[in-house]
Amino acid sequence: MVVVGSGNSGAQIAQELSRTHTVTVAQGRPQPALPQRLLGRDIFDWLSALGLLEVKAASPLGRALQRRDPVIGTNLRHLSRTRQLRLAPRIVGTAGRALITQDGGRLETESVLWATGFRPNYRWLAVDVLTDQGQPMHDGGVTRVPGVFFVGLPWQRTRNSALLGGVGQDAERLIDHHLSSPGPRRTP
Template sequence: MGNSYNTIVIGAGQAGLAIGYYLKQKSLSFLIIDSNSRVGDSWRHRYDSLILFTPRSHSALPGMNVEGSPHGYPNKDEIADYLENYSRHYNLPVQLNTAVINLFKENEQFHLVTNKGNYVAKNIVVATGPFQKPFVPDVEKDVLKDIFQIHAAHYKNPTQLNEGTTLIVGAGNSGVQIATELAESREVYLSVGKRMKFLPYTLLNRSVFWWFQVLGVSKATIHSKLGQFMKKNDPIIGKELKPLLSRGVVKKVSKVSKADGKSLICQNGEKVQPENIIWATGYHNDYEWIEIPNIIDKNNNVIHDRGITKEKGLYFLGLSWQYRRGSALLLGVGEDAKFLANHIT
């Protein structure tokens, strides 16, 4: 059958390419499919000013370095082009413009229905990553229509916004980077849900991620006490925002709880009247297309052990904290990919 493979990988981002690198060494028949028109598009479509918080030395997939100074920090287009070149360099079997409609299992075979036809495989690796469906809290429904709203997933640059005050809801690394950018041209408020912890990019002229490796922090697993602590206390990498906060250039407010007319009301009673709102509030998992029972829990999270599910032959890769902090990052996904490739064989 022309559309039958030992393994099909869903997603040609960093996770899908990393396991493709290892599957190629196993001489298995496999195919990597992706709904985008180019490898790397998941990075190309992100906001224009995005700079990675890992240096090039810690932003590479197995077998191929990122071009440029290893101590410098790549932008999102560099990484997009790197992934595309990686796919070509290793001649990975990637099929683009292929959107998955559903996945089911019948007679010990997985059946994948796509816009390009149906496929059959012994193994499926879901490598769609942690950034699937933008999440916006219910309060956005009560915001006046003349206030411009956009999720960070769709934000590109300040020209999209109305003039005037901008409220950024969510203070993860994306929200912080966007706040820092916008502070150059407008009044910015940043809604923070919990205490912010900052780490520098470098310490004693070494990347903080180099120190993570030396001190064993990078090896902490989700099952360890250190891993559990880190998951609950994920820091902001970089300190550019701190002086802006101290000078009041970016004004920190508490978590947004409701909207009332033109005002957004925070948990401590503070009110902000923005002309724009950027929701940097993260993402939902989107697994409605998986028609296999006992794989997804009631909170829409994958039930797995290091990417291995209870359904024989079904794997996940690139999940946030799949095994370690780096599981969803370029610097860590390769180790998980190697583990799963070995398990498949």
């Protein structure tokens, strides 16, 4: 079995599957890994206590953190030494049932699980709130079109913006902004 992708989802899936199967994880560039627990506390407790979940996206530290988002709780390098798991380079093509890796290798497999993330598509929006590349133009979720907001985007305001524990803060800010803005409003 091959898992293509080594972000949080791919790593967690590979960890689970490696308990009962031999798994190969094809990864682009290795991502830093943080343990789920550190010194008896959940890593998110530490990140919160250190203020790292509230680092502003546009700050120098925020820009640096956005470049290499860590995998939390699953260390593939460690697993590759202790379980039925091996690491392979990025997949760049296929040949029949084989996957071709960046270094020219071939991975013969019956099963491939693609965990390569996603790219949102907002082009269906019929309002002028997107860049030429199709990304939302916003300031903390607020667009230039009254009443059109975004919430839950990665690094919308802070690292916490796309996490379940933090998206509510951004939503509250957007509601407050909307209610304090002049002009007509429709309420449900």
